[in-house]
């Protein structure tokens with residue numbers, strides 16, 4: 001059996017790893033011209049079931065490495081005002097495992113056959129029941145099963161279920177990261193907390209790797225190459241859809257700073273010193289359940305059929321592992 005997986009996001013790669021582990025051949029086709037073509041690095045919280053699903057997709061020899069490049073989700077959930085005074089408690093935090101998406105993606109890429117610059121444009125189900133995928137810049141590929149793991153704008157979904165389409169809620173999610181230097185140690189009670197401003201909230205979460213990913217891979221699984229990144233603070237602000245949303249011309253940092261007049265100087269410094277390559281402004285879109293599609297050799301997985309909220313912490317990878 002041969003499977004074509006469209007999309008080298010977390011879902012498609014986890015599926016391909018799971019298939020590889022089950023002895024099933026899989027090719028991954030990715031639209032981006034290269035794996036590192038765009039912003040991919042933010043912190044994800046996976047619930048324990050989801051994290052276990054990721055482990056189950058990976059060879060057991062990589063489990064010690066996986067465990068070394070994550071952290072436990074913080075249980076502290078305070079509400080602070082913009083001067084960092086405690087004004088409430090949200091109760092115990094979610095139990096979960098925190099991973100860096102870029103680091104996890106590199107682990108998931110290891111050992112797979114991934115074709116980049118391969119944007120799917122359509123597919124045809126052949127008379128013998130196989131499916132042939134068509135691409136913009138490469139020859140068609142034939143497989144027994146085609147899985148659209150090509151994210152919220154899925155080209156596979158457009159053919160399989162054309163009336164199922166995402167809607168832009170108008171809400172904007174600004175996310176970025178700032179190296180976790182000594183300068184920001186004093187902010188530690190704010191990590192895992194919500195800073196409540198005037199009509200907006202800033203969410204801060206530290207990413208502290210148990211071992212820096214590159215060193216962990218060199219020591220525990222030399223065949224894996226992981227990015228050379230250190231600890232950081234992930235910050236995020238949701239800008240409501242009320243006409244006051246961030247103008248498109250603002251950078252992610254400026255969009256957040258424009259809502260932080262008079263805030264504690266360390267909070268402003270945290271945003272000012274962010275890594276611009278890993279800070280971005282995203283649209284929150286939803287996909288309403290649509291028509292059922294006919295059974296056949298084509299299916300969908302992950303955000304292609306279920307738009308996952310950036311704040312839900314549930315579905316970055318489990319669906320694909322279930323499919324595997």
Ligand SMILES: Cc1cc2nc3c(=O)[nH]c(=O)nc-3n(C[C@H](O)[C@H](O)[C@H](O)COP(=O)(O)OP(=O)(O)OC[C@H]3O[C@@H](n4cnc5c(N)ncnc54)[C@H](O)[C@@H]3O)c2cc1C
Pocket residue numbers: 006007008009010011012013029030031032042043044045046118119120121149150151152153154155156175282301302303304308309310311312313314315316317
């Ligand atoms: C800021 C942010 C924070 C988040 N935080 C969390 C969290 O804490 N916990 C959690 O569980 N989830 C979180 N999520 C959601 C989670 O990241 C997604 O659900 C998950 O990454 C979706 O994976 P995917 O593989 O389905 O899609 P994607 O990661 O979107 O991957 C799709 C891939 O398909 C490629 N592609 C697109 N079109 C084509 C085409 N025509 N041909 C070939 N390739 C194509 C794309 O280039 C991309 O590489 C967050 C999301 C965001 C944006």
